[in-house]
Amino acid sequence: MWGGRFAEGPAAVMRAINASIPFDKRLWRQDIAGSKAHVAMLGATGIVSPENAAAISAGLDSVAAHYAAHGVDEDMALEDIHMQSEARLAEAIGPVAGRLHTARSRNDQVATDFKLWVRDAIDEVDAALSGFQTALLIRAEEHADSVMPGFTHLQSAQPVTLGHHLMAYHEMMLRDRSRFADARARMNLCPLGSAALAGTGFPIDREMTAAALGFDGPTRNSLDGVSDRDFAIDYLTSATQCSLHLSRLAEEFVLWASQPFGFVALSDQWSTGSSIMPQKRNPDAAELVRGHAGRILGCMTALMVTMKGLPLAYSKDMQDDKPPVFEAHDLLALSIAAMTGMVESATFRTDRMRKVAEAGFATATDLADWLVREAGVPFREAHHITGRAVARAEALGVMLDAVPLADLQAIDPRIDARVYGVLSVDASVASRTSLGGTAPLRVRAAIAAARGGET
Numbered sequence: 001m002w003g004g005r006f007a008e009g010p011a012a013v014m015r016a017i018n019a020s021i022p023f024d025k026r027l028w029r030q031d032i033a034g035s036k037a038h039v040a041m042l043g044a045t046g047i048v049s050p051e052n053a054a055a056i057s058a059g060l061d062s063v064a065a066h067y068a069a070h071g072v073d074e075d076m077a078l079e080d081i082h083m084q085s086e087a088r089l090a091e092a093i094g095p096v097a098g099r100l101h102t103a104r105s106r107n108d109q110v111a112t113d114f115k116l117w118v119r120d121a122i123d124e125v126d127a128a129l130s131g132f133q134t135a136l137l138i139r140a141e142e143h144a145d146s147v148m149p150g151f152t153h154l155q156s157a158q159p160v161t162l163g164h165h166l167m168a169y170h171e172m173m174l175r176d177r178s179r180f181a182d183a184r185a186r187m188n189l190c191p192l193g194s195a196a197l198a199g200t201g202f203p204i205d206r207e208m209t210a211a212a213l214g215f216d217g218p219t220r221n222s223l224d225g226v227s228d229r230d231f232a233i234d235y236l237t238s239a240t241q242c243s244l245h246l247s248r249l250a251e252e253f254v255l256w257a258s259q260p261f262g263f264v265a266l267s268d269q270w271s272t273g274s275s276i277m278p279q280k281r282n283p284d285a286a287e288l289v290r291g292h293a294g295r296i297l298g299c300m301t302a303l304m305v306t307m308k309g310l311p312l313a314y315s316k317d318m319q320d321d322k323p324p325v326f327e328a329h330d331l332l333a334l335s336i337a338a339m340t341g342m343v344e345s346a347t348f349r350t351d352r353m354r355k356v357a358e359a360g361f362a363t364a365t366d367l368a369d370w371l372v373r374e375a376g377v378p379f380r381e382a383h384h385i386t387g388r389a390v391a392r393a394e395a396l397g398v399m400l401d402a403v404p405l406a407d408l409q410a411i412d413p414r415i416d417a418r419v420y421g422v423l424s425v426d427a428s429v430a431s432r433t434s435l436g437g438t439a440p441l442r443v444r445a446a447i448a449a450a451r452g453g454e455t
Ligand code: ARG
Pocket: 020, 024, 079, 080, 106, 107, 110, 314, 316, 318, 319, 320
Protein backbone atom coordinates (compact mmCIF):
# COMPACT_ATOMS: atom_id res chain seq x y z
CA MET A 1 0.00 0.00 0.00
CA TRP A 2 2.98 2.30 0.43
CA GLY A 3 5.29 0.66 -2.16
CA GLY A 4 5.85 3.95 -4.00
CA ARG A 5 8.18 5.21 -1.28
CA PHE A 6 9.90 1.92 -0.39
CA ALA A 7 12.55 -0.05 -2.30
CA GLU A 8 12.50 -3.10 -0.02
CA GLY A 9 9.75 -5.08 1.68
CA PRO A 10 9.62 -5.47 5.48
CA ALA A 11 11.73 -7.98 7.43
CA ALA A 12 9.85 -11.09 8.55
CA VAL A 13 9.87 -10.03 12.20
CA MET A 14 8.77 -6.52 11.22
CA ARG A 15 5.86 -8.08 9.41
CA ALA A 16 5.03 -10.24 12.43
CA ILE A 17 5.13 -7.41 14.98
CA ASN A 18 3.25 -5.07 12.66
CA ALA A 19 0.34 -7.29 11.72
CA SER A 20 -2.98 -6.99 13.48
CA ILE A 21 -4.92 -9.19 11.07
CA PRO A 22 -4.75 -12.25 13.40
CA PHE A 23 -7.05 -10.42 15.83
CA ASP A 24 -8.62 -7.47 14.02
CA LYS A 25 -10.21 -9.76 11.44
CA ARG A 26 -12.92 -9.91 14.07
CA LEU A 27 -13.90 -6.39 12.95
CA TRP A 28 -14.79 -7.44 9.43
CA ARG A 29 -18.52 -6.76 9.63
CA GLN A 30 -17.90 -3.30 11.06
CA ASP A 31 -15.18 -2.64 8.49
CA ILE A 32 -17.49 -3.47 5.59
CA ALA A 33 -20.33 -1.39 7.11
CA GLY A 34 -17.97 1.58 7.59
CA SER A 35 -16.68 1.33 4.02
CA LYS A 36 -20.18 1.09 2.59
CA ALA A 37 -21.27 4.20 4.47
CA HIS A 38 -18.12 5.99 3.30
CA VAL A 39 -18.49 5.10 -0.36
CA ALA A 40 -22.19 5.98 -0.38
CA MET A 41 -21.18 9.42 0.87
CA LEU A 42 -18.37 9.70 -1.73
CA GLY A 43 -20.97 8.96 -4.41
CA ALA A 44 -23.59 11.33 -3.02
CA THR A 45 -21.11 14.23 -2.78
CA GLY A 46 -19.66 13.60 -6.24
CA ILE A 47 -16.16 12.93 -4.84
CA VAL A 48 -16.43 9.62 -6.66
CA SER A 49 -18.79 9.10 -9.59
CA PRO A 50 -22.10 7.46 -8.70
CA GLU A 51 -21.27 4.52 -11.04
CA ASN A 52 -17.93 3.89 -9.33
CA ALA A 53 -19.53 4.21 -5.90
CA ALA A 54 -22.18 1.66 -6.85
CA ALA A 55 -19.54 -0.74 -8.18
CA ILE A 56 -17.50 -0.42 -4.99
CA SER A 57 -20.55 -0.90 -2.81
CA ALA A 58 -21.53 -4.09 -4.67
CA GLY A 59 -17.93 -5.27 -4.46
CA LEU A 60 -17.94 -4.75 -0.69
CA ASP A 61 -21.05 -6.94 -0.50
CA SER A 62 -19.21 -9.68 -2.35
CA VAL A 63 -16.22 -9.37 0.02
CA ALA A 64 -18.62 -9.67 2.97
CA ALA A 65 -20.23 -12.74 1.42
CA HIS A 66 -16.77 -14.26 0.96
CA TYR A 67 -15.87 -13.59 4.61
CA ALA A 68 -19.19 -14.98 5.82
CA ALA A 69 -18.70 -18.18 3.83
CA HIS A 70 -14.96 -18.79 4.22
CA GLY A 71 -13.80 -16.62 7.12
CA VAL A 72 -11.27 -13.81 6.78
CA ASP A 73 -7.97 -14.73 5.15
CA GLU A 74 -4.98 -14.10 7.37
CA ASP A 75 -2.56 -12.68 4.88
CA MET A 76 0.25 -11.30 7.03
CA ALA A 77 1.50 -9.17 4.15
CA LEU A 78 -1.78 -7.27 4.42
CA GLU A 79 -1.27 -6.02 8.00
CA ASP A 80 -4.87 -5.56 9.02
CA ILE A 81 -8.54 -6.07 8.20
CA HIS A 82 -8.69 -2.72 6.39
CA MET A 83 -5.92 -3.62 3.94
CA GLN A 84 -7.22 -7.16 3.67
CA SER A 85 -10.67 -5.97 2.64
CA GLU A 86 -9.33 -3.44 0.19
CA ALA A 87 -7.15 -6.10 -1.46
CA ARG A 88 -10.13 -8.45 -1.65
CA LEU A 89 -12.20 -5.66 -3.16
CA ALA A 90 -9.54 -5.05 -5.83
CA GLU A 91 -9.58 -8.77 -6.67
CA ALA A 92 -13.35 -8.58 -7.03
CA ILE A 93 -13.81 -5.34 -8.99
CA GLY A 94 -10.40 -4.27 -10.27
CA PRO A 95 -8.66 -0.86 -10.08
CA VAL A 96 -11.83 1.11 -9.28
CA ALA A 97 -11.39 -0.33 -5.75
CA GLY A 98 -8.56 2.15 -5.36
CA ARG A 99 -11.10 5.00 -5.14
CA LEU A 100 -12.60 3.73 -1.88
CA HIS A 101 -9.83 5.11 0.32
CA THR A 102 -10.37 8.68 -0.95
CA ALA A 103 -10.83 11.20 1.90
CA ARG A 104 -10.19 8.75 4.69
CA SER A 105 -7.30 7.05 6.47
CA ARG A 106 -6.96 3.81 8.33
CA ASN A 107 -6.77 5.99 11.44
CA ASP A 108 -10.36 7.21 11.26
CA GLN A 109 -11.37 3.89 9.75
CA VAL A 110 -10.09 1.79 12.65
CA ALA A 111 -11.50 4.19 15.25
CA THR A 112 -14.91 3.91 13.57
CA ASP A 113 -14.82 0.13 13.15
CA PHE A 114 -13.74 -0.43 16.72
CA LYS A 115 -16.43 1.88 18.08
CA LEU A 116 -19.05 0.04 16.06
CA TRP A 117 -17.76 -3.25 17.47
CA VAL A 118 -17.79 -2.03 21.08
CA ARG A 119 -21.31 -0.67 20.61
CA ASP A 120 -22.47 -4.10 19.41
CA ALA A 121 -20.64 -5.73 22.32
CA ILE A 122 -22.50 -3.49 24.78
CA ASP A 123 -25.84 -4.44 23.23
CA GLU A 124 -24.92 -8.10 23.56
CA VAL A 125 -23.88 -7.72 27.21
CA ASP A 126 -27.03 -5.78 28.02
CA ALA A 127 -29.25 -8.55 26.65
CA ALA A 128 -27.28 -11.19 28.56
CA LEU A 129 -27.50 -9.21 31.81
CA SER A 130 -31.21 -8.77 31.34
CA GLY A 131 -31.52 -12.57 31.04
CA PHE A 132 -29.46 -13.01 34.18
CA GLN A 133 -31.74 -10.59 36.02
CA THR A 134 -34.76 -12.60 34.95
CA ALA A 135 -33.17 -15.73 36.43
CA LEU A 136 -32.50 -13.86 39.69
CA LEU A 137 -36.08 -12.58 39.85
CA ILE A 138 -37.55 -16.04 39.35
CA ARG A 139 -35.41 -17.61 42.05
CA ALA A 140 -35.91 -14.64 44.41
CA GLU A 141 -39.67 -14.90 44.10
CA GLU A 142 -39.53 -18.62 44.80
CA HIS A 143 -37.51 -17.89 47.94
CA ALA A 144 -39.06 -14.66 49.18
CA ASP A 145 -39.84 -16.42 52.50
CA SER A 146 -36.84 -18.76 52.72
CA VAL A 147 -34.86 -17.87 55.81
CA MET A 148 -31.08 -17.93 55.68
CA PRO A 149 -28.38 -16.50 57.89
CA GLY A 150 -27.29 -13.02 56.89
CA PHE A 151 -23.59 -12.48 57.48
CA THR A 152 -21.24 -9.70 58.36
CA HIS A 153 -17.57 -10.67 58.74
CA LEU A 154 -18.88 -14.05 57.53
CA GLN A 155 -20.35 -14.45 61.03
CA SER A 156 -24.07 -15.11 61.43
CA ALA A 157 -25.45 -11.62 61.95
CA GLN A 158 -29.22 -11.47 61.45
CA PRO A 159 -31.59 -13.74 59.57
CA VAL A 160 -32.48 -12.62 56.06
CA THR A 161 -34.37 -14.24 53.22
CA LEU A 162 -32.71 -15.90 50.27
CA GLY A 163 -34.97 -13.84 48.02
CA HIS A 164 -33.59 -10.67 49.57
CA HIS A 165 -30.04 -11.91 49.10
CA LEU A 166 -30.59 -12.72 45.42
CA MET A 167 -32.26 -9.36 44.86
CA ALA A 168 -29.08 -7.67 46.10
CA TYR A 169 -27.39 -9.02 42.96
CA HIS A 170 -30.30 -7.79 40.87
CA GLU A 171 -29.48 -4.29 42.11
CA MET A 172 -25.82 -4.71 41.14
CA MET A 173 -26.83 -5.81 37.65
CA LEU A 174 -29.06 -2.74 37.29
CA ARG A 175 -26.09 -0.53 38.05
CA ASP A 176 -23.89 -2.50 35.67
CA ARG A 177 -26.40 -2.14 32.87
CA SER A 178 -26.65 1.57 33.49
CA ARG A 179 -22.85 1.90 33.37
CA PHE A 180 -22.78 0.15 29.99
CA ALA A 181 -25.66 2.33 28.78
CA ASP A 182 -23.79 5.47 29.86
CA ALA A 183 -20.70 4.31 27.98
CA ARG A 184 -22.78 3.61 24.88
CA ALA A 185 -24.48 7.00 24.93
CA ARG A 186 -21.18 8.84 25.47
CA MET A 187 -19.29 7.06 22.70
CA ASN A 188 -21.93 7.44 20.04
CA LEU A 189 -20.20 10.03 17.84
CA CYS A 190 -18.64 8.99 14.55
CA PRO A 191 -14.88 9.54 13.96
CA LEU A 192 -15.10 8.77 10.23
CA GLY A 193 -13.99 11.81 8.27
CA SER A 194 -11.30 12.77 10.79
CA ALA A 195 -9.02 11.23 8.16
CA ALA A 196 -5.40 10.69 9.23
CA LEU A 197 -5.52 13.36 11.96
CA ALA A 198 -6.26 16.75 10.46
CA GLY A 199 -9.47 16.25 8.50
CA THR A 200 -9.56 16.42 4.69
CA GLY A 201 -9.85 18.92 1.85
CA PHE A 202 -12.47 16.83 0.06
CA PRO A 203 -16.05 18.08 0.47
CA ILE A 204 -17.15 15.11 2.59
CA ASP A 205 -20.48 14.90 4.40
CA ARG A 206 -19.75 13.64 7.89
CA GLU A 207 -23.35 13.99 9.03
CA MET A 208 -24.33 11.54 6.33
CA THR A 209 -21.82 8.80 7.28
CA ALA A 210 -22.55 9.27 10.98
CA ALA A 211 -26.28 8.82 10.42
CA ALA A 212 -25.78 5.82 8.13
CA LEU A 213 -23.81 4.06 10.86
CA GLY A 214 -26.33 4.81 13.62
CA PHE A 215 -24.27 7.49 15.38
CA ASP A 216 -25.82 10.57 16.94
CA GLY A 217 -23.48 12.76 14.88
CA PRO A 218 -19.81 13.21 13.93
CA THR A 219 -16.98 13.72 16.44
CA ARG A 220 -16.02 17.41 16.71
CA ASN A 221 -12.21 17.36 16.64
CA SER A 222 -10.26 15.30 14.13
CA LEU A 223 -7.20 14.84 16.39
CA ASP A 224 -9.43 13.55 19.17
CA GLY A 225 -11.46 11.54 16.68
CA VAL A 226 -8.55 9.34 15.65
CA SER A 227 -6.81 9.15 19.03
CA ASP A 228 -9.72 8.66 21.41
CA ARG A 229 -10.00 5.20 22.94
CA ASP A 230 -12.06 6.28 25.96
CA PHE A 231 -14.95 4.24 24.61
CA ALA A 232 -12.89 1.04 24.83
CA ILE A 233 -11.74 1.94 28.33
CA ASP A 234 -15.32 2.75 29.36
CA TYR A 235 -16.32 -0.68 28.10
CA LEU A 236 -13.51 -2.30 30.08
CA THR A 237 -14.21 -0.44 33.32
CA SER A 238 -17.90 -1.35 33.05
CA ALA A 239 -16.98 -4.95 32.26
CA THR A 240 -14.58 -5.05 35.20
CA GLN A 241 -17.18 -3.73 37.62
CA CYS A 242 -19.71 -6.23 36.33
CA SER A 243 -17.23 -9.10 36.58
CA LEU A 244 -16.49 -8.14 40.20
CA HIS A 245 -20.18 -8.54 40.99
CA LEU A 246 -20.37 -11.88 39.20
CA SER A 247 -17.24 -12.95 41.05
CA ARG A 248 -18.79 -12.15 44.43
CA LEU A 249 -21.83 -14.27 43.64
CA ALA A 250 -19.54 -16.99 42.30
CA GLU A 251 -17.60 -16.90 45.57
CA GLU A 252 -20.85 -17.28 47.51
CA PHE A 253 -21.78 -20.28 45.38
CA VAL A 254 -18.37 -21.83 46.08
CA LEU A 255 -18.86 -21.32 49.82
CA TRP A 256 -22.48 -22.43 49.78
CA ALA A 257 -21.68 -25.58 47.82
CA SER A 258 -19.02 -26.63 50.37
CA GLN A 259 -19.92 -29.34 52.89
CA PRO A 260 -19.65 -27.10 55.99
CA PHE A 261 -22.21 -24.70 54.47
CA GLY A 262 -24.33 -27.09 52.43
CA PHE A 263 -26.61 -24.23 51.32
CA VAL A 264 -26.70 -25.13 47.65
CA ALA A 265 -26.44 -28.21 45.47
CA LEU A 266 -25.27 -27.36 41.99
CA SER A 267 -26.90 -29.43 39.28
CA ASP A 268 -24.85 -32.11 37.52
CA GLN A 269 -24.63 -29.83 34.54
CA TRP A 270 -22.81 -27.23 36.60
CA SER A 271 -20.45 -29.46 38.60
CA THR A 272 -17.38 -31.45 37.81
CA GLY A 273 -16.10 -34.60 39.49
CA SER A 274 -12.64 -35.51 40.65
CA SER A 275 -10.56 -38.14 38.88
CA ILE A 276 -9.48 -39.65 42.21
CA MET A 277 -12.07 -38.61 44.83
CA PRO A 278 -15.46 -40.03 43.82
CA GLN A 279 -17.41 -38.09 46.44
CA LYS A 280 -16.48 -34.69 44.97
CA ARG A 281 -18.78 -32.30 43.15
CA ASN A 282 -16.68 -29.30 42.38
CA PRO A 283 -18.11 -25.85 41.57
CA ASP A 284 -15.56 -25.25 38.79
CA ALA A 285 -17.74 -22.88 36.76
CA ALA A 286 -18.19 -20.62 39.78
CA GLU A 287 -14.47 -20.73 40.49
CA LEU A 288 -13.73 -19.79 36.88
CA VAL A 289 -16.16 -16.87 36.97
CA ARG A 290 -14.24 -15.74 40.06
CA GLY A 291 -10.97 -16.26 38.19
CA HIS A 292 -12.12 -14.52 35.02
CA ALA A 293 -12.78 -11.32 36.97
CA GLY A 294 -9.04 -11.10 37.56
CA ARG A 295 -8.31 -11.49 33.88
CA ILE A 296 -10.93 -8.91 32.87
CA LEU A 297 -9.40 -6.44 35.30
CA GLY A 298 -6.03 -7.25 33.72
CA CYS A 299 -7.41 -6.34 30.29
CA MET A 300 -8.62 -3.00 31.62
CA THR A 301 -5.20 -2.31 33.11
CA ALA A 302 -3.47 -3.30 29.87
CA LEU A 303 -5.35 -0.76 27.77
CA MET A 304 -5.08 2.03 30.33
CA VAL A 305 -1.31 1.57 30.51
CA THR A 306 -1.07 1.43 26.72
CA MET A 307 -2.84 4.78 26.40
CA LYS A 308 -1.34 6.72 29.26
CA GLY A 309 1.75 8.15 27.56
CA LEU A 310 0.62 8.55 23.97
CA PRO A 311 0.93 11.97 22.36
CA LEU A 312 -1.71 13.04 19.83
CA ALA A 313 -2.75 11.78 17.45
CA TYR A 314 -2.38 8.14 16.32
CA SER A 315 0.52 5.92 17.45
CA LYS A 316 0.90 2.30 16.52
CA ASP A 317 0.70 1.28 20.19
CA MET A 318 -3.02 1.86 19.73
CA GLN A 319 -3.24 -1.22 17.54
CA ASP A 320 -2.87 -3.12 20.83
CA ASP A 321 -6.23 -1.74 21.96
CA LYS A 322 -8.24 -4.60 20.51
CA PRO A 323 -6.95 -7.84 22.08
CA PRO A 324 -7.76 -6.83 25.66
CA VAL A 325 -11.25 -5.66 24.71
CA PHE A 326 -11.97 -8.84 22.74
CA GLU A 327 -10.60 -11.01 25.53
CA ALA A 328 -12.54 -9.20 28.26
CA HIS A 329 -15.72 -9.39 26.23
CA ASP A 330 -15.42 -13.12 25.63
CA LEU A 331 -14.67 -13.76 29.30
CA LEU A 332 -17.54 -11.57 30.44
CA ALA A 333 -20.04 -13.16 28.06
CA LEU A 334 -19.05 -16.61 29.32
CA SER A 335 -19.21 -15.50 32.94
CA ILE A 336 -22.71 -14.05 32.59
CA ALA A 337 -23.94 -17.17 30.80
CA ALA A 338 -22.39 -19.44 33.44
CA MET A 339 -23.83 -17.52 36.40
CA THR A 340 -27.23 -17.45 34.73
CA GLY A 341 -27.14 -21.22 34.28
CA MET A 342 -26.01 -21.82 37.84
CA VAL A 343 -28.69 -19.58 39.33
CA GLU A 344 -31.39 -21.14 37.17
CA SER A 345 -30.48 -24.72 38.03
CA ALA A 346 -29.24 -24.55 41.64
CA THR A 347 -31.09 -26.44 44.35
CA PHE A 348 -31.14 -24.24 47.41
CA ARG A 349 -31.05 -26.26 50.65
CA THR A 350 -33.46 -24.05 52.55
CA ASP A 351 -33.78 -26.54 55.46
CA ARG A 352 -30.06 -26.29 56.04
CA MET A 353 -30.03 -22.50 55.68
CA ARG A 354 -32.80 -22.22 58.26
CA LYS A 355 -30.95 -24.47 60.71
CA VAL A 356 -27.81 -22.41 60.46
CA ALA A 357 -29.81 -19.18 60.81
CA GLU A 358 -31.40 -20.53 63.98
CA ALA A 359 -28.15 -21.87 65.40
CA GLY A 360 -26.21 -18.64 65.24
CA PHE A 361 -28.24 -16.61 67.81
CA ALA A 362 -29.06 -14.48 64.85
CA THR A 363 -32.13 -13.02 66.57
CA ALA A 364 -30.09 -11.45 69.38
CA THR A 365 -30.66 -8.01 67.84
CA ASP A 366 -34.41 -8.68 67.92
CA LEU A 367 -34.24 -9.29 71.67
CA ALA A 368 -32.30 -6.07 72.19
CA ASP A 369 -34.76 -4.14 69.99
CA TRP A 370 -37.69 -5.64 71.95
CA LEU A 371 -36.18 -4.43 75.24
CA VAL A 372 -35.87 -0.94 73.79
CA ARG A 373 -39.36 -0.93 72.31
CA GLU A 374 -41.39 -2.74 74.95
CA ALA A 375 -39.46 -2.10 78.18
CA GLY A 376 -38.01 1.34 77.45
CA VAL A 377 -34.43 0.15 78.02
CA PRO A 378 -31.69 2.28 76.42
CA PHE A 379 -30.15 0.39 73.46
CA ARG A 380 -26.66 0.12 74.97
CA GLU A 381 -28.06 -1.49 78.13
CA ALA A 382 -30.36 -3.73 76.06
CA HIS A 383 -27.27 -4.87 74.10
CA HIS A 384 -25.59 -5.87 77.36
CA ILE A 385 -28.65 -7.74 78.68
CA THR A 386 -28.95 -9.57 75.37
CA GLY A 387 -25.30 -10.59 75.55
CA ARG A 388 -26.00 -12.27 78.86
CA ALA A 389 -29.07 -14.02 77.40
CA VAL A 390 -26.92 -15.36 74.55
CA ALA A 391 -24.35 -16.61 77.07
CA ARG A 392 -27.15 -18.34 78.99
CA ALA A 393 -28.45 -20.01 75.80
CA GLU A 394 -24.93 -21.17 74.99
CA ALA A 395 -24.53 -22.62 78.49
CA LEU A 396 -27.86 -24.46 78.12
CA GLY A 397 -26.98 -25.59 74.59
CA VAL A 398 -30.24 -24.22 73.14
CA MET A 399 -31.37 -21.53 70.72
CA LEU A 400 -32.38 -18.13 72.05
CA ASP A 401 -36.12 -18.81 71.80
CA ALA A 402 -35.72 -21.98 73.95
CA VAL A 403 -34.20 -20.25 77.00
CA PRO A 404 -36.81 -20.55 79.79
CA LEU A 405 -38.56 -17.34 80.81
CA ALA A 406 -37.31 -17.71 84.37
CA ASP A 407 -33.71 -17.67 83.13
CA LEU A 408 -34.37 -14.57 81.04
CA GLN A 409 -36.09 -12.82 83.95
CA ALA A 410 -33.16 -13.69 86.17
CA ILE A 411 -31.03 -11.67 83.78
CA ASP A 412 -33.54 -8.81 83.65
CA PRO A 413 -36.95 -8.77 85.32
CA ARG A 414 -38.39 -6.43 82.66
CA ILE A 415 -38.50 -9.33 80.18
CA ASP A 416 -41.88 -11.03 79.86
CA ALA A 417 -43.41 -13.85 77.81
CA ARG A 418 -44.24 -11.58 74.84
CA VAL A 419 -40.54 -11.63 73.98
CA TYR A 420 -40.87 -15.09 72.43
CA GLY A 421 -42.91 -13.46 69.68
CA VAL A 422 -39.74 -11.88 68.24
CA LEU A 423 -37.14 -14.55 68.90
CA SER A 424 -37.91 -16.91 66.02
CA VAL A 425 -36.12 -16.37 62.74
CA ASP A 426 -39.45 -16.02 60.91
CA ALA A 427 -40.63 -13.30 63.28
CA SER A 428 -37.28 -11.59 62.89
CA VAL A 429 -37.37 -11.38 59.10
CA ALA A 430 -41.08 -10.52 59.05
CA SER A 431 -40.39 -7.55 61.33
CA ARG A 432 -37.78 -5.99 59.03
CA THR A 433 -40.30 -4.03 56.98
CA SER A 434 -38.28 -0.85 56.58
CA LEU A 435 -37.71 0.32 53.00
CA GLY A 436 -35.17 -2.04 51.44
CA GLY A 437 -35.50 -4.47 54.35
CA THR A 438 -35.59 -8.26 54.26
CA ALA A 439 -39.27 -8.81 55.24
CA PRO A 440 -40.90 -11.14 52.68
CA LEU A 441 -43.53 -8.52 51.84
CA ARG A 442 -40.77 -6.01 51.07
CA VAL A 443 -38.92 -8.56 48.95
CA ARG A 444 -42.08 -9.33 46.99
CA ALA A 445 -42.69 -5.63 46.45
CA ALA A 446 -39.10 -5.21 45.21
CA ILE A 447 -39.56 -8.08 42.77
CA ALA A 448 -42.84 -6.61 41.52
CA ALA A 449 -41.23 -3.21 41.07
CA ALA A 450 -38.33 -4.73 39.15
CA ARG A 451 -40.73 -6.65 36.91
CA GLY A 452 -42.75 -3.51 36.28
CA GLY A 453 -39.59 -1.73 35.20
CA GLU A 454 -39.78 0.73 38.11
CA THR A 455 -36.19 -0.17 39.01
N1 ARG B 1 -3.73 -1.78 12.09
C1 ARG B 1 -3.86 -0.44 12.59
C2 ARG B 1 -4.57 -0.46 13.97
O1 ARG B 1 -5.19 -1.41 14.28
C3 ARG B 1 -4.67 0.40 11.66
C4 ARG B 1 -4.30 1.84 11.66
C5 ARG B 1 -2.98 2.01 11.04
N2 ARG B 1 -2.63 3.39 10.91
C6 ARG B 1 -1.40 3.75 10.68
N3 ARG B 1 -1.18 5.04 10.62
N4 ARG B 1 -0.41 2.89 10.58
O2 ARG B 1 -4.44 0.47 14.72
